[in-house]
Structures are given as C-alpha cells and as structure tokens.
Amino acid sequence: MSVEIFPVLGVPEVAPGDDLAELLEAPLRSLAPRDGDVVAVTQKVVSKSEGRIVAEDEGGRAAWVARESVREVARRGDLVIAQTRHGFVCANAGVDASNVGQGLLTLLPEDPDRSAEGLRRALTERLGVSLGLVITDTFGRPWRRGVVNVAIGCAGLPSLVDLRGAPDHTGRILEATVVALADEVAAASGLVMAKAARVPAALLRGIGVEAPATPASGLVRPPEEDLFRESPLASISARRTIRAFGPGRVPHEVVVEAVRAACTAPAPHHTRPWRFIALESAPARRALLSAIAEAWRADLRADGVDEATIVRRIARSDRVLGGAPLLLVPWVTFRDAHPYADASRARAEREMFLLSAGAAIQNLLLAIHAQGYASCWISSTLFCQEETRAVLRMDDAWYALGTVAVGPAPAESPPARPALDPEEFLRSI
Numbered sequence: 001m002s003v004e005i006f007p008v009l010g011v012p013e014v015a016p017g018d019d020l021a022e023l024l025e026a027p028l029r030s031l032a033p034r035d036g037d038v039v040a041v042t043q044k045v046v047s048k049s050e051g052r053i054v055a056e057d058e059g060g061r062a063a064w065v066a067r068e069s070v071r072e073v074a075r076r077g078d079l080v081i082a083q084t085r086h087g088f089v090c091a092n093a094g095v096d097a098s099n100v101g102q103g104l105l106t107l108l109p110e111d112p113d114r115s116a117e118g119l120r121r122a123l124t125e126r127l128g129v130s131l132g133l134v135i136t137d138t139f140g141r142p143w144r145r146g147v148v149n150v151a152i153g154c155a156g157l158p159s160l161v162d163l164r165g166a167p168d169h170t171g172r173i174l175e176a177t178v179v180a181l182a183d184e185v186a187a188a189s190g191l192v193m194a195k196a197a198r199v200p201a202a203l204l205r206g207i208g209v210e211a212p213a214t215p216a217s218g219l220v221r222p223p224e225e226d227l228f229r230e231s232p233l234a235s236i237s238a239r240r241t242i243r244a245f246g247p248g249r250v251p252h253e254v255v256v257e258a259v260r261a262a263c264t265a266p267a268p269h270h271t272r273p274w275r276f277i278a279l280e281s282a283p284a285r286r287a288l289l290s291a292i293a294e295a296w297r298a299d300l301r302a303d304g305v306d307e308a309t310i311v312r313r314i315a316r317s318d319r320v321l322g323g324a325p326l327l328l329v330p331w332v333t334f335r336d337a338h339p340y341a342d343a344s345r346a347r348a349e350r351e352m353f354l355l356s357a358g359a360a361i362q363n364l365l366l367a368i369h370a371q372g373y374a375s376c377w378i379s380s381t382l383f384c385q386e387e388t389r390a391v392l393r394m395d396d397a398w399y400a401l402g403t404v405a406v407g408p409a410p411a412e413s414p415p416a417r418p419a420l421d422p423e424e425f426l427r428s429i
C-alpha cells in the first residue's frame with residue numbers, strides 16, 4: 001500500500017460567508033480526484049468561511065479563551081490548556097491569532113463534524129467523485145515537543161479503526177489497538193501544508209479503509225477513560241462540594257485509590273491514625289442515616305425546635321446522604337497521642353491528630369475528584385459519636401469525622417468558584 005499527498009494550490013484568500021467548496025473546486029479538479037481520495041482542510045479556512053472570526057476586543061484574547069473553554073486543564077503563565085465544548089483539549093481553547101490579520105482571532109467551528117460533512121457532500125457533488133474529508137487543526141502534545149495536525153472534523157471515513165481482535169503479522173491477537181485514522185490523515189496532510197505558504201488543503205490518495213465512516217467527535221476520550229484529565233494544580237482547585245450526584249455507582253477500586261491517597265497525608269509521630277468505613281450497600285447506608293436522624297431529632301427537640309422544622313432539616317440532610325450511592329465515614333484515633341500532664345499540651349497533641357485527619361480527608365476528596373467522581377463532606381456523625389460507633393461497631397478509641405457522600409459527577413458542572421485573591425490570605429515577611 002502506498003499513499004500520495006498533494007498540496008491543494010491556488011486557493012484564494014477565504015472571507016466570511018465564502019462558499020469553501022466553490023473555492024476548493026478548481027484547485028482540487030486540477031489534481032484529478034478519484035473515488036476514495038481524502039481532502040484535508042485546515043480549521044483556519046473553515047472557521048473563516050463560517051464567520052468564526054472575532055475582534056480581539058477589550059478583554060483581549062484571554063476573554064475569548066475563557067468564553068470558548070468549558071474546563072481549564074492546565075495553566076502556566078499566559079498559556080492556558082483548556083477543554084472546548086466539543087471536548088478537544090488544546091492551547092487557548094482553539095482561539096488563534098495566526099493568519100487572520102491584525103486584531104482578529106479565529107475560533108474553532110461550532111460543529112466541525114457537521115462542517116466536514118457539509119463540505120464533503122458539496123465537493124463530492126461538484127467533482128463527481130466520492131471523497132472523505134478531514135478538518136485539521138495544529139495541536140501541541142503533552143510529553144512531546146512540537147505541534148502536529150490533528151483531526152477536529154471528519155466525514156466519509158472512519159475517524160477510528162478498531163483493530164482489536166485482529167491478528168498481527170505473527171498471529172498474536174491485538175488487544176488494544178484502535179488506530180486514530182483521521183489524526184493520521186491530518187498529520188500526513190501537515191507535511192504539505194506549509195504554514196506560511198498558504199496551503200490550506202491537501203488531497204490524500206491511497207487511504208484504503210473498509211470500515212464505516214465515523215465523526216471526529218469519537219476521537220475525544222470520555223472522562224472515565226481519561227487518566228490525565230487535569231494538571232495536578234488545576235485538579236486541586238476544580239474539586240467542588242457536590243450535593244446531587246449523577247446516576248450510577250462508585251466502583252470499589254475508586255474507593256481503594258481514594259483511601260490510598262488519604263493514607264499518604266502527614267500525621268504526627270509517623271502514625272496513621274485513620275480508618276474509613278465504606279457503606280457500599282443500601283441497608284448499611286440506611287442504618288447509619290436512621291441512627292443519625294434519631295440522634296439529631298433528639299438534639300433538636302432538646303433545643304426546643306418545632307417538629308415541622310425538625311422534619312424539614314432532617315429531610316434536607318437526608319437528600320444529600322440518602323441520594324449518594326456510597327457513604328464513607330472517616331475516623332481518627334488519639335490512641336498514639338503522647339500523654340502530657342498539663343491540659344494545654346494535651347489539647348495541642350490531640351489537635352495534631354485531628355489536623356492530620358483533616359489532611360487525610362482532603363486527600364480523599366481530591367483523589368475522588370481526580371478519578372472523575374464527586375463528593376460532599378457532611379458534619380453529621382461528628383455530632384453523634386456514640387450512635388455512629390454503635391451502628392458501625394467501632395470501639396470508643398475511635399472518633400467519627402462526619403460522612404463523605406460519594407457519587408458519579410453530575411452531567412452539569414458546578415458553577416465557577418467566585419474569584420479569589422490568594423494575597424488576601426497570605427502575609428509574606
């Protein structure tokens with residue numbers, strides 16, 4: 001098998017509202033296109049023809065990057081790596097100043113797969129041959145220097161070719177090989193799309209694939225398969241208290257990894273004074289919630305709170321904890337605290353253990369978030385130690401530290417955190 005790649009030369013400057021198929025028709029015709037050829041077109045000309053050009057107004061580029069982002073993945077200085085609403089993770093959410101003219105920016109097409117399909121159909125009709133079409137953009141890669149063309153839109157060819165189950169040349173069955181064909185086409189087209197030389201398209205011949213056509217959206221790795229979802233720094237700030245979860249369960253491995261992270265927290269005297277009880281079954285969760293509710297009801301009655309308010313407050317708390325597919329009860333023990341004769345040092349010693357438990361629980365929450373799940377730390381069991389110990393069969397060396405409700409992240413992201421100035425919390429001397 002051999003592949004040929006031809007630059008598409010002589011495409012005029014593209015302006016908003018231009019019919020891109022019309023502009024590409026003659027330059028492509030000069031290459032005598034054949035059935036099965038694939039046309040690669042840069043995002044830049046697609047965005048220009050679709051009017052996805054904006055002025056770099058007051059907010060400048062950063063404001064457009066924020067508008068085009070649904071999630072910040074990493075940041076260093078002015079460089080922002082963000083996820084676009086299409087799911088692509090790239091520098092500046094695809095907002096680009098190159099090759100558009102002073103003070104202007106291009107945004108990614110609204111729906112690059114739809115653009116690819118529209119252009120594929122139009123070109124197929126004009127040229128009378130059946131073509132594949134890939135819209136390319138230039139992305140950097142984590143771990144590797146240099147940029148490479150990748151596919152952001154794909155029509156008329158499979159974006160992915162699944163080779164799993166097929167034998168390799170030695171007869172061994174491939175277990176994990178899914179080839180990103182549209183990305184390979186895009187990267188190959190980059191060889192003839194010299195940036196400054198105004199080559200906005202390429203024709204590729206010899207990409208023989210039998211599989212059905214699939215869009216470029218299939219190239220976006222779903223969050224649950226994504227091991228590198230956020231930079232560590234972005235992940236810490238992105239964790240939120242989530243009080244209503246998405247559907248589904250929390251796999252046991254997620255809990256194990258979260259507890260592993262929790263147990264790396266610093267603690268006094270090289271101890272690990274923590275335990276976590278995971279209530280994975282519904283009856284276990286119900287037993288704990290009933291015990292908490294009873295204890296709370298008794299406290300509120302003793303405070304003189306009226307029955308209607310008591311019912312409302314318990315129901316509100318129950319909505320979060322009762323709606324979670326998993327509850328984790330964190331515990332600390334002061335057993336290994338050094339004994340001191342005076343009350344002041346004895347209290348400080350106890351507080352050290354409590355602080356370490358706070359650090360462990362924060363690690364737990366961060367590790368839950370890093371695995372794509374959501375959590376909410378609720379005070380609950382802190383206020384009913386005896387009842388919690390009884391229902392979870394812990395001896396009185398253990399002190400319960402609330403309850404962490406855990407569940408799948410809801411489809412809707414939580415609102416952005418209010419802006420925060422770290423300098424207000426910092427005194428440098």
Ligand SMILES: Cc1cc2nc3c(=O)[nH]c(=O)nc-3n(C[C@H](O)[C@H](O)[C@H](O)COP(=O)(O)O)c2cc1C
Binds near residue numbers: 240
């Ligand atoms: C020890 C502790 C107990 C908490 N208890 C509750 C609670 O009982 N109910 C609740 O809705 N939130 C509770 N929270 C969450 C806080 O109220 C606060 O809303 C949350 O930490 C802020 O949201 P964020 O994590 O997204 O920044 C608790 C937090 C901590 C640290």
